[in-house]
Amino acid sequence: MEDSRTVLEALAIAVSAGVPTLLWGSPGTGKTSAVVALAESLNWPIEVVIGSIREPSDFAGLPVVSDGMVRLTPPAWAHRLATAGHGLLFLDELTTAPPAVQAAMLRVVLERVVGDVRLPDKVQVVAAANPPEEAADGWDLAPPLANRLVHLNWPVDGRQIARGLAVGFPTPSLTGFAQPPPPEQVLEARATVAAFLEVRPALALQVPSGGNLTGNGTAALPGDGASRAGGGQGWPSPRSWEAAAKLMAACKAAGAPPEVLDVLVAGAVGEGAALEFLSWLEHLDLPDPVAVLADPDAFELPRRGDRAFAVLTSVVAVAVAAGDVERWDAAWKVIAKAARTAPDVATLAARTLAGRRPPGARIPAALLELTPILRSAGLLGD
Structure with missing residues (x-):
């Protein structure tokens, strides 16, 4: 299992790369506190939106007639983020949101649109969720929503909790924010991913089937948090491979350790596809x-x-x-x-x-x- 520092650094790099990220973990383990601490470290505003107490109109906008036209009025949290021009949108308790609310969230994550307002590019999306079996009235994430997120498993280690209670919990690393990846590094990472898919074209797209497959197309085991059933976690698609390339470039620019890249790629395309890609990458040995x-x-x-x-x-x-x-x-x-x-x-x-x-x-x-x-x-x- 990854330690909390690795996951915190992975979270910070994903935010800096502009890739929407989802923290999976049991209730009461500090996911929300970690995201709030990240926003405070960046001195960014943060808006916490809890899916279980929202309606689809809270994301799609509430229809209002004005001057003979119907406008989709966004909620106050969207106005605040749009006015600030930057910040974190934290979608908490994602798996307690019913399918209709998840569908409305989809446009926010993909297009960054809430009602008739488009969120600025410097507003980044982070979400948190409990495994459906641990959430009250929990729902699996629909595959289209899951595929738009990088999934990070939030670790719980008794010794780390003991140290945190004694001397304070670690704050998120800001690695990657000072030096965003230059365009040539992003293009180089995309070229590397493309070379892998030339060798393994079957991994370019593996849509979860019947809600009971993991990201690499194998049967999921009940209660297996690392390969949660259905489309609830990452799976290979052109979109998720593109996200993996962005994260590779961000890791290189930040000088992140290999374990951070490992968890980010696995979170984007699923563990099975990531294992093959990272193994291939390790033996590639390309010249600069x-x-x-x-x-x-x-x-x-x-x-x-x-x-x-x-x-x-x-x-x-x-x-x-x-x-x-x-x-x-x-x-x-x-x-x-x-x-x-x-x-x-x-x-x-x-x-x-x-x-x-x-x-x-x-x-x-x-x-x-x-x-x-x-x-x-x-x-x-x-």
Whole structure:
């Protein structure tokens, strides 16, 4: 089981990355206190909205006729957050909210819209929930709502509670807030996830079936909090893989330890898919794309197909994010070298790079060298 410091750091990084997060844990274990402490550490306003005492109109807006038009008036908490321009929206007791209220919450989590008001981008969403079997009149989360959240299991350790009572409980780490990930790191992380899904395309989408499957498609065990039944926790989809890439970039920018990345990826795509991805990532051993662009003549394409795909897509992502002629030209040199042994992978990278030509760039010599190689491989028309 993860310790509370790992989960607190994971929570802070997820908030900094703008990824909605859900803390799972038993009642009375300090989930709400941790989220409030995070808001206080950031000096952010926080609005606590308890799902069990709300109606769908508290999220969809209350219809009001004004000047011959029907407007959806949002509640006061949404107005306060919109006026502040930043803050935490804390959706507490999520599993005690009935399905109709969960459906209304869905738009808030996905589109950040409450009634006719859109919450600012700097308002982040955090939720907390008790396992349905421990909640009064508990409901499983619907798979669409679960898929929009990163799920973190809130640990309970008797010794940590004893220390907390004696000397104070740990406050959430602010790692990741000072240095948000630059665009090239986000693109590099997306390229890495894409390379994995090239190898394991079956994990791109695994919708929970019948409410009794875990995130990796296997049967859930009753009472198993780590693989809670139904769509109640993370499962693989294009949306959750994109969230995993954002969290990877945020972890790299923050210098977070590996265990923090582990719990965040598992919380996004489910434990089964995360186990495969993290194991693959551990053995990937990719060169730094920035270093490759700095010395493209020294680059050697990895022989493994997944590594070749990952390094080429990462190199192109960094070159595109930089937007300068020098790195755009260097990326073409890398692709030209790759085309001699892996023309199919090089073609995919070349198409992306060609569509993002920076101002002032001329057709590089490497591209002219690349053309006959691709044509002989049957990847270009006459």
